[in-house]
Amino acid sequence: MTSINRFIQFNNETVDTGLLNRxxxxxxxxxxxxxxxxxxxxxxxxxxSEGAVSMSVFWRHRPKEIEEAGYLSDIYLMGAGFWRHFSLRSWRDFEQSESRLPDLAAQLLLMAEEFRLSDRIVAERPGTRHVFEVREKIAIAFHTDQLEQNRKKGFWADAFLNAAYLKLRGKEASISEELDPLFLSWTDLFSADSTADSVRTIQRIMPRLEYLLESDILHTYYTFGEPAEKTPPPRYHEGIEAEQSGEQEEIDTIEEWFQSWHRETELNNAAALEYELERGDSKLADGGREEEGSGEVEQTGTGESKGEHKEDNLADERRKDEKKPKKANGRFGSANDGVVYYESRIEALPIDRQRLQHWRSEQAPYVRALLKEMQKRMQQRIESERTNLHAGRLSKNLLPLITDERPKPFYRKTAPSKQLDAVFSLMIDGSASMVDKLDETKQSVLLFHDVLRALHIPHEIVVFYEDAYEAGDDQQPNYFEWLHKFTDGAADHAAEILSLDAHEDNRDGFAIRWMAERLKQRPEKHRFMLVFSDGEPSAYNYADNGIIDTAQAVSETGKMGIEVMHLFLSGEPTSEEQAAFYRMLYGNKSVSADSLEQFVEQTLRLLKRTLHLVVQAL
Structure with a gap:
């Protein structure tokens, strides 16, 4: 896990997840x-191939209204312009033509298309005019400055692109006597109606540019992203007839391009295909079902006998299942599609019972005080009857209606005493940066465990982490280790808690969604998830998108009726920047432990807060 306090301040930036989500x-x-x-x-x-589009960070570090307008203009250009009105066929043909200045040619075409599509969007959606006016104002100032800089440095290809932008916006711009006449042909873009028209205009001026310019453009002002010819190959079942396959239709719009990749991803994630790849049914093709019996036994079943061996068999099967990796397959957010995860019980190590007894004796006053407070509050909620009220049930004694000036003939009955209808889960960040906070974390987890055991509230405690050494583009192994499960009831798992250890990375958004799936199945009315962590999400290819993914996971979990709370564990006083960062992720449900000594105190505070909500609902 990386810290928010980075050495270089301009790298100490975080994404505004609310804005990005909108x-x-x-x-x-x-x-x-x-x-x-x-x-x-x-x-x-x-x-x-990633199912993604990107906004430009060009708009950062500007006044808020300009930054938002810039982002909006990027979204309108991509979603309402290029998405359906940019011709990939014309783009591919253009890229395949030979040129001594390929980068300059490609960027000029994207600039021309941005100009054409901006006008089209404004004509179709007049409400977008303001954001494009802001975009144009900022871009004119940028290219004016860059034109001057590039002319001084002798970067003539870059200077031509800067001047070309200014010419399209009706601004005066001059480079040299040889290059300036080319802008007469460049202004033909004012009448361009398609990508093909833009291509023809640029192809008319490129021969002259190749003759006059010695080198290609140095800076990148426009980029398309992935190469336009990078489309997924057609996918056919092995048994399909050759004449049925036909030819793949040529993809001409960005919308079709994305849909093609999306369909390919869905096919790869299909359950039936996964079964064929992992298990195989090749025997059917070779010799039919008659030959199936000759194969090796691939799976064994567990009978329903009442013998003593049944429990042992089930335990063995459970251990085998825990060793099998499970695939995320798009169920836990697109940022986690490559995740495979393992679920298992943590291995309980020999513990120092003297230290355990010392911790519990220190925490005993807190536990007793909280239990006493909860019992008192519950008792107040279960009073049998309250009389002489202005509203409620009408009493049988109606005499006060005649004798009293202000009669109160009503009474109330509250619900009888019952068990607290709540369930808790505690998610513990198992990243390497937790290594210096393990003792304090264990004490906090032990307090959490003891209080909920005493109140007979079902709860689950899980440590989560990602294996940084095995993570790669193909897959990212993640691990969930249970210290205590819902089905364990009031069993004491102090040994497992004291066996808690630090590992490598943490993929918070994935872990929150995984636990939310479990809590969603619970019948209790009140469902709470507490997340103990000591920094921002950090895993393979999980930087800015990890922050966004975590914020979205918290939001999605809240919509399920599950309250997510966060305790930031730190060995130093919490800065305002850190507090603001976690408010962005968890809203007002994040608290901080400013010192190692405050871990237990803040854990107790979170428990009090949630339990009071439950008692009030009795």
């Missing part, structure tokens, strides 16, 4: 693609 919803709505993901990169771009 932009992502807008991008999905404009493109009618609910699977679309939105990220931030140096320039806006398309990445169909």
């Amino acid at each position: 932009m992502q919803q807008l991008a999905r709505a404009l493109s009618s693609a609910p699977y679309l993901r939105l990220t931030t990169r140096k320039l806006w771009e398309f990445r169909p």
Whole structure:
């Protein structure tokens, strides 16, 4: 897990998850693609193989209204412009043509298309005019400055692109006597109606540019993202007839390009295909069902006999299941599609019973005080009857209606005493940075465990982490180790808690969604999830998108009726920046332990807060 306090301040930036989430919803709505993901990169771009588009960080570090307008203009350009009105066929043909200045040619075409599609969007959606005016104002200032810089440095290809942008916006721009006449042909873009028209205009000026310019453009002002020809191959079942396969239709729009990749991903994640790949049914093709009996035994069943061996067999089967990896397969957020995860009980190590007894004796006053407070509050809620009230049930004694000036003939009965209708889960960050906080964390977890055991409240305690050494592009192994499970009831698992250890990375959004799936199945009315962590999410390919993924996971879990709370564990006083960061992820449900000594105190505070909510609902 990486810390928020980075050495270089300009690297100490976090994504505004609320803003990014709104932009992502807008991008999905404009493109009618609910699977679309939105990220931030140096320039806006398309990445169909990831199902993602990117806004440009060019708009950062500006006044809030300009930053938001800039992001909106990127989204409108991609979702309402390029998505359906940019021709990949013309783009591919253009890229395949030979040129001595391929980068300059490609960027000029994207600039021309941005100009054409901006006008089209404003004409179709007049409400977008303001954001494009802001975009144009900022971009004009940028290219004016860059033109001057590039002319001084002799970067003539870059200077031509800067001047070309200014010419399209009706601004005066001059480079040299040789290059300036080319802008007469460049202004033909004012009448371009398609990508093919833009291509023809650029192809007219490129021969002259190749003759006058000695080198290609040095800087990148526009990028398309993935190469336009990078489309997934057609996928056919092995048994399909050759004449049925036909030819793959050529993809001409970005919308079709993304849909093609999305269908490919769905096929790869299909349960039936996964079964064929993992288990195999090749015997049927070779010799039919008659030959099946000749194969080796692949699976054994467990009978329903009442013998003593049954429990042992079930335990063995359970241990085998825990060793099998499970695939996320898109169930836990798109940022976690490559995750495989393992679920198991933590291995209880020999414990120092003297230390355990010392911790419990220190915490005993806190536990007793909390239990006494809960019992008192519960008793107040179960009074048998309250009389002489202005409202409620009408009493049988109606004499006060005649004798009293202000009669109170009503009474109330409260619900009889019952068990607290709540369930808790505690998620513990198992990343390497927890190593210096293990003792304090164990004490806090032990307090959490003892209080809920005493109140007979079902709870689950899990440590989660990612194996950083085995994680790669293909898969990212994650592990969940139970210290206590819902089915364990009031069993004492202090030994497991004291066996808690630090590992490598943490994928918080994935872990929260995984636990939310378990809590969603619980019948209790009140469901709480507590997350103990000491920093921001950090895992393979899980930087900015990890922050966004975690914030979205918290939001989704809240919509399920599960309250997510967060305790930030730190050995130093919490800075305002850190507090603001966690408020962005968890809202007002995040508290901080400013010192190692406060871990237990803050855990107690979280428990009090949640239990009071439960008691009030009795």
